[in-house]
Amino acid sequence: xxxxxxxxxxxxxxxxxxxxxxxxxxxxxxxxxxxxxxxxxxxxxxxxxxxxxxxxxxxxxxxxxxxxxxxxxxxxxxxxxxxxxxxxxxxxxxxxxxxxxxxxxxxxxxxxxxxxxxxxxxxxxxxxxxxxxxxxxxxxxxxxxxxxxxxxxxxxxxxxxxxxxxxxxxxxxxxxxxxxxxxxxxxxxxxxxxxxxxxxxxxxxxxxxxxxxxxxxxxxxxxxxxxxxxxxxxxxxxxx
Numbered sequence: 674x675x676x677x678x679x680x681x682x683x684x685x686x687x688x689x690x691x692x693x694x695x696x697x698x699x700x701x702x703x704x705x706x707x708x709x710x711x712x713x714x715x716x717x718x719x720x721x722x723x724x725x726x727x728x729x730x731x732x733x734x735x736x737x738x739x740x741x742x743x744x745x746x747x748x749x750x751x752x753x754x755x756x757x758x759x760x761x762x763x764x765x766x767x768x769x770x771x772x773x774x775x776x777x778x779x780x781x782x783x784x785x786x787x788x789x790x791x792x793x794x795x796x797x798x799x800x801x802x803x804x805x806x807x808x809x810x811x812x813x814x815x816x817x818x819x820x821x822x823x824x825x826x827x828x829x830x831x832x833x834x835x836x837x838x839x840x841x842x843x844x845x846x847x848x849x850x851x852x853x854x855x856x857x858x859x860x861x862x863x864x865x866x867x868x869x870x871x872x873x874x875x876x877x878x879x880x881x882x883x884x885x886x887x888x889x890x891x892x893x894x895x896x897x898x899x900x901x902x903x904x905x906x907x908x909x910x911x912x913x
Contacts, residue, residue, distance in 0.1 A: 855878050
């Protein structure tokens with residue numbers, strides 16, 4: 674009897690200023706292609722805490738996993754997959770890919786071109802923490818320029834805030850991308866994480882890279898076919 678390689682489960686992790694609903698078109702395509710899919714909850718409170726929740730979900734999955742992270746979700750999956758028994762590939766979508774000791778806020782400032790700091794709307798909380806949103810007035814222009822304006826308006830309303838502390842928290846331990854093959858999707862018109870920063874992080878990880886000309890930070894929404902093709906490539910090249 675010939676053994677068949679099990680189809681990996683694709684686990685999607687959204688980033689800050691978004692939620693899992695943004696993966697709708699990607700999920701539909703993956704399901705149509707026969708992949709089991711999970712969209713992990715990401716509280717956006719801090720890298721270590723968020724990664725622990727994703728890791729618990731990963732540990733509940735039987736069989737191989739392709740783990741996908743967008744933006745801040747890239748920092749989360751880099752920690753969550755460390756020493757994982759079942760993650761075969763990491764897919765980074767316009768993502769932060771920190772090394773040990775690096776914080777997301779540090780990486781965004783390392784290269785010119787980001788508008789994120791000037792786009793933030795802080796909301797102080799009763800416990801002394803601060804939640805950060807992208808100001809809806811600039812969400813379309815700076816976060817999702819190649820998404821239809823009406824859709825971008827909906828995403829701006831549904832966005833989940835990130836704790837300011839999450840952006841300042843350095844990643845602990847050796848990141849998963851030092852051991853697990855990684856794939857990066859980069860948009861040349863990203864105004865949140867400069868493309869030069871993403872290229873730097875991808876080269877450091879010795880990753881496979883695909884570039885979408887003119888794509889914004891929300892490139893998996895504007896280019897779901899290209900996104901799914903990269904996920905399928907990661908699944909195919911790391912099978913077995």
